[in-house]
Amino acid sequence: MIAPLRDIAGCGLYHPRMQKPGTLHVVATPIGNLGDLSPRALDTLKGVDAICAEDTRHTRQLLSHFGVERPLLALHQHNEEAQSEQLVARMLAGDQLALVSDAGTPLVSDPGFRLVAAARAAGVRVSPVPGACAAIAALSVAGIASDRFVFEGFLPAKGGARRERLSHLAAEARTLIFYESAHRIEESLADLGAAFGGERPAVLARELTKLFETVLDGTLASLGEQVAADANQRKGEFVLVVQGAGDDTDARLVEGRRLYQKLAGHLPPSTAAKLAAELSGAHRKSLYGSG
Structure with a gap:
């Protein structure tokens, strides 16, 4: 008979053939108006074993407003790489975890990429709970x-x-x-x-x-x-x-201005404008003095 194994995150005993891996829930939170937290997001936060948060103090205030009491784990740009292995181990042992940022959808100019990548590489299910994004x-x-x-x-x-x-x-x-x-x-x-x-x-x-x-x-x-x-x-x-650069004429003008600004630091303005116009296809008069 195979003895049960202890998971490396210290989360209890489990048998690798019997324990079903948990899920990483990527949960969007409000960017301002607390009414934008979806019912599904709230249910998810209430039901997980722990919540990974960019700033635990900020997230604790949000959870307190909705009467949610769950353990919080700090996950930010300075510790994400080190923490990801332990968090993945917890999910492989069956824990359900949520990932939130300070506001909006995680990973959009916020931490979380390394944890999501590590979870997927380990075969852990990663499930989005969509919502606000600035x-x-x-x-x-x-x-x-x-x-x-x-x-x-x-x-x-x-x-x-x-x-x-x-x-x-x-x-x-x-x-x-x-x-x-x-x-x-x-x-x-x-x-x-x-x-x-x-x-x-x-x-x-x-x-x-x-x-x-x-x-x-x-x-x-x-x-x-x-x-x-x-x-x-x-x-x-x-x-x-x-708005994007638009049609070819706009794109040529933008490229001409970029080139002119580069060349004007090394050449006389008239020479810089002439070369930029030749290279970009923009009219020289529209570039002269644009730097």
Whole structure:
């Protein structure tokens, strides 16, 4: 007779032929309005053995509001790799675990990728419990083409790296979605305008589903002006939806501007504009001085 084995996470005794593996439930939580927590999400959180949370203090407040008392396990970018093996072992031993982030859908600019990948590699079932996502919520109200889009998350914090990233995105034809923080929103709008052209249509969604929710539309240049003129528009959490480069003419212009900005640091402006126009197919006069 084969003796029972103890699982490596110390969760009790089990027999490998008798114990059915648990499930990792990836649960979306509200991004602001607590009424957006779905009944299924609430039932799932009540029924699991433990909840993996990005910030246990934040999640404890959410659970307390709904009267949920479950063990919380910290899972964030600094410990996810080390924790994933132990958490997978618990699920292989039969535990049901939930994964939540501070707000919205886990893994969308939040930790969780390593745990999900490790669970799937081990044969553990991973089940989504969908709900709020700030990027999709903003796209749904932006009035900008939503059939094809690119989610870029947060732009680099340092100006040079941010402008470099934007220079590679300027010719993207699909709608672009960015997250941004309050203390960088003005700089990011300015850099977006310089890289994409200030006339590019965009929508800035702030504090979605919360008390002071605002959704501003216009061009990158006009959004920058609105944010600069109103201190309230520099507070909270932001999602920026930017129209793609569009037709070939727009794409050539964007690429020409990107090349001009690169070349202008090493060549006279007129020479830089001439070379950028030749390489991109854009009109030289539309590039001269765009840096």
